[in-house]
Amino acid sequence: EDQVTQSPEALRLQEGESSSLNCSYTVSGLRGLFWYRQDPGKGPEFLFTLYSAGEEKEKERLKATLTKKESFLHITAPKPEDSATYLCAVLSGGSYIPTFGRGTSLIVHP
Amino acid sequence: DTGVSQDPRHKITKRGQNVTFRCDPISEHNRLYWYRQTLGQGPEFLTYFQNEAQLEKSRLLSDRFSAERPKGSFSTLEIQRTEQGDSAMYLCASSLRDHSYEQYFGPGTRLTVT
Numbered sequence: 001e002d003q004v005t006q007s008p009e010a011l012r013l014q015e016g017e018s019s020s021l022n023c024s025y026t027v028s029g030l031r032g033l034f035w036y037r038q039d040p041g042k043g044p045e046f047l048f049t050l051y052s053a054g055e056e057k058e059k060e061r062l063k064a065t066l067t068k069k070e071s072f073l074h075i076t077a078p079k080p081e082d083s084a085t086y087l088c089a090v091l092s093g094g095s096y097i098p099t100f101g102r103g104t105s106l107i108v109h110p
Numbered sequence: 111d112t113g114v115s116q117d118p119r120h121k122i123t124k125r126g127q128n129v130t131f132r133c134d135p136i137s138e139h140n141r142l143y144w145y146r147q148t149l150g151q152g153p154e155f156l157t158y159f160q161n162e163a164q165l166e167k168s169r170l171l172s173d174r175f176s177a178e179r180p181k182g183s184f185s186t187l188e189i190q191r192t193e194q195g196d197s198a199m200y201l202c203a204s205s206l207r208d209h210s211y212e213q214y215f216g217p218g219t220r221l222t223v224t
Contacts, residue, residue: 004152032211043114043201043215044153087152091211096141097166098213100152 002027002092006101013108016077021104023088024070033071034098035064036087044087078108112136114216116202122222123192130188131219135204142185143213144177145201153201153215159185160207192223 003026013019025033032051036044048057050066057064061082063074073086085105089098115134123129135142140161145153156175157167161182174192179185189196199220203213 034212036215041199041218041220043116043203043218046212046214049212089152096211097143097155097158098211100154102150102152 002090002099004088004090004099004101006086006088006104008104009102010105011107013075013078013106015079015108015110018074018076018078020075021073021086021106022070023073023101025088025090027090027092027099029093030090031093032091032098033066034089034091035062035071035073036089038085038087038103040085047086075106078106080108080110082106083108114202114204114214116200116216116219118219119217120220120222122224125194125223126191128188128190129192129221130186131200131202131221132184132186133202133216134184135202136206136214138206139204139214140182140207141205141213142179143203143205144185144187145203147199147201147218156187189221192221194223197221197223 005024007022035047038044048064053068055066061076065072085103087103089100091098117132143158144156147153157177159179162179174190177187199218201218202216205213
């Protein structure tokens with residue numbers, strides 16, 4: 001059974017203070033790893049898909065990286081509007097059903 | 111492209127009542143998923159459709175839950191004889207077959223069972 005663990009559960013940063021969120025996973029045959037952003041009371045918003053170790057994707061202040069055991073979401077010089085819960089999910093084997101982690105709640109203080 | 115839409119956005123019901131939610135996926139997407147999410151948890155898979163065929167259901171899905179996608183477009187999720195434990199956010203997502211596997215979520219329906 002696929003397992004996804006995200007850490008930390010919560011993270012508080014000052015505006016401009018860069019940091020990283022971790023997503024460690026255990027799967028049989030990774031087909032894709034996904035990052036989503038979720039604002040309170042809303043559905044998750046798709047950010048990135050990573051397919052193989054060594055792959056990196058960037059979008060504004062966010063950069064996602066992937067190794068064989070984990071993924072990092074790096075946030076550079078965050079702003080208060082980056083405050084949200086960031087979810088990681090994995091897809092493996094022949095399934096079309098992703099397994100989600102519990103998310104990291106990020107708060108960026110001005 | 112208007113994105114995935116869900117209706118209603120909020121539903122308050124009394125225990126024992128039946129409720130039905132609707133999801134309209136992105137028009138060209140042929141896969142449609144239903145998830146349930148409670149506070150502090152990631153989305154939990156309920157069921158998914160490819161076109162009008164329901165291909166998989168979670169083993170955790172009670173018999174009180176049923177979903178349809180009659181014409182391969184919109185989908186409905188019905189919960190019969192609701193219980194307080196059914197209170198959650200119900201999310202719908204859609205994806206395009208053979209395209210990156212990424213799913214796009216709707217805004218969700220918040221269900222409160224009193």
